[in-house]
Amino acid sequence: MAAHRKPRQSPLGGPAVRTAATLALASAATATLFEGSGHADPRLTTAQVKAKVDRLYHEAEVATEKYNGAKERADASRAAFDRLRDEAARRAERLNTARDGLGAMATAQYRSGGLDPAVQLALTSDPDEYLERAALAEKAADRQAVAVTAVRRELGALRQLRGESAGRLTALRGHEEELRRQRTVVLGKLEAARKLLARLTAEERARYDAAVAARDSARAPGNDSASGGTTGGTATAAGGTADPAATRADRSSGGERGPVTAPNTRAAEAVSFARAQLGKPYVWGATGPSAYDCSGLTQAAWRAAGVSLPRTTYTQINAGQRVSRSQLAPGDLVFFYSGISHVGLYIGGGQMIHAPRPGAPVRVAPIDEMPFAGATRVG
Numbered sequence: 129m130a131a132h133r134k135p136r137q138s139p140l141g142g143p144a145v146r147t148a149a150t151l152a153l154a155s156a157a158t159a160t161l162f163e164g165s166g167h168a169d170p171r172l173t174t175a176q177v178k179a180k181v182d183r184l185y186h187e188a189e190v191a192t193e194k195y196n197g198a199k200e201r202a203d204a205s206r207a208a209f210d211r212l213r214d215e216a217a218r219r220a221e222r223l224n225t226a227r228d229g230l231g232a233m234a235t236a237q238y239r240s241g242g243l244d245p246a247v248q249l250a251l252t253s254d255p256d257e258y259l260e261r262a263a264l265a266e267k268a269a270d271r272q273a274v275a276v277t278a279v280r281r282e283l284g285a286l287r288q289l290r291g292e293s294a295g296r297l298t299a300l301r302g303h304e305e306e307l308r309r310q311r312t313v314v315l316g317k318l319e320a321a322r323k324l325l326a327r328l329t330a331e332e333r334a335r336y337d338a339a340v341a342a343r344d345s346a347r348a349p350g351n352d353s354a355s356g357g358t359t360g361g362t363a364t365a366a367g368g369t370a371d372p373a374a375t376r377a378d379r380s381s382g383g384e385r386g387p388v389t390a391p392n393t394r395a396a397e398a399v400s401f402a403r404a405q406l407g408k409p410y411v412w413g414a415t416g417p418s419a420y421d422c423s424g425l426t427q428a429a430w431r432a433a434g435v436s437l438p439r440t441t442y443t444q445i446n447a448g449q450r451v452s453r454s455q456l457a458p459g460d461l462v463f464f465y466s467g468i469s470h471v472g473l474y475i476g477g478g479q480m481i482h483a484p485r486p487g488a489p490v491r492v493a494p495i496d497e498m499p500f501a502g503a504t505r506v507g
Contacts, residue, residue: 174335177328181321185485188317190469192412192421193440195310199413200439202303209296216289314412318486389476394507395459397433402473402481405429405490410483415439420483420490422471426461429473435507442468448506456495460505464498474503 172180328336390396405428408419415424423444427437437447445463456462456474464470472482474495483490 172324172327174328174332174339177324177332178336178339181324184317184321184324186465186469188314188321188412189422189485190465190467191310191313191317193423193442193469195307195314195413196421196423197440197443198303198306198310202300202307205296205300205303209293209300212289212293212296216286216293219286219289318412321486390458391505392459392507394430394433394435395457398429398435398459398507399473399475399481401432402426402429402475402490406481406492408483408490410486410488410490412486422483425481425483425490426471426473430506433507437506441471444471445502445504448504451503451505453495453500453503456503457505459507460503462495462503463501465501466499468501470498 325333325336390399402425405416405420405425408416410421411419412421413424414420416428420428423439423441426444427439430437437444441463444461445468448461451457451460456476458474458476460474462472462474462480464472470482472480472493472495474480475492478494478496479492480495481490481492484493
């Protein structure tokens, strides 16, 4: 009987399993196909990479200005907190002094027998001594009342200072958190731009660099006459060779290094300072002297002229009198994009000095290379 039994199908074999395996493979292939079509990273052209990198740099600059604002607020909160903490320490010292005075009075009363001054006076039989002690007791009571009032006053002031300090500390922590958040955004945008550029082949990167150079050259004023400028611009003040980036930026100004025609002395000083920074690198969050971001450069230029500007583009635009594009004069601040995320220093002739973006040093450029948003005259 056993020899004629139909053998049982193994759970690991048979037509059903083969069918299931076929379906599973087909499903996997289909999933891979859809996954590939849904998540594939298509090869971008050099122009597409450039457009994406430009967008990432702009978004990084927007985040940079938010970072600058958060840092300015954090610095102000930290300074206020430190002032409150120092004042609280001084108040605590005065409180301790007032308490020591009360303690001395209590000790004196204890040594005199611990009797109430009125009782001591009542026990005095000599009228002259009575009157003398009465006057002294009145003065002592006045001093004690003053000391108690001083203690109460210092206690109240100390409680108020501690409450204000707690509020400032909470604000400081909030600003520091915003600072960290915006820093993460900036670094993320810059890293994304770096990765995009790293995907280019050597030939593609050469084309990218050529496209950027061609754009900058087309925008740079006076580039045909720059090499023949009377001031040269290839030697440093010490007689050495200038940095190539600084030389290129200086040439973009057309070799014009003479007196600045500006509405006042301070505007001329701001422009002269900005010209001296040509060729220095763009570094986000930097305010000089070796590197700048856009608002850091304009702030430093006007600081050199004796005028204090706020830190960010969206606060600098309100730091002076608004002027129209047709009324621009050297030294004016010119702003770009709808979010007021970029600023330059106008130098006349439709040109400005600005810190453009990572990889592009401080340079001269036309104000029409970006969407114009407004202008402000300071000083």
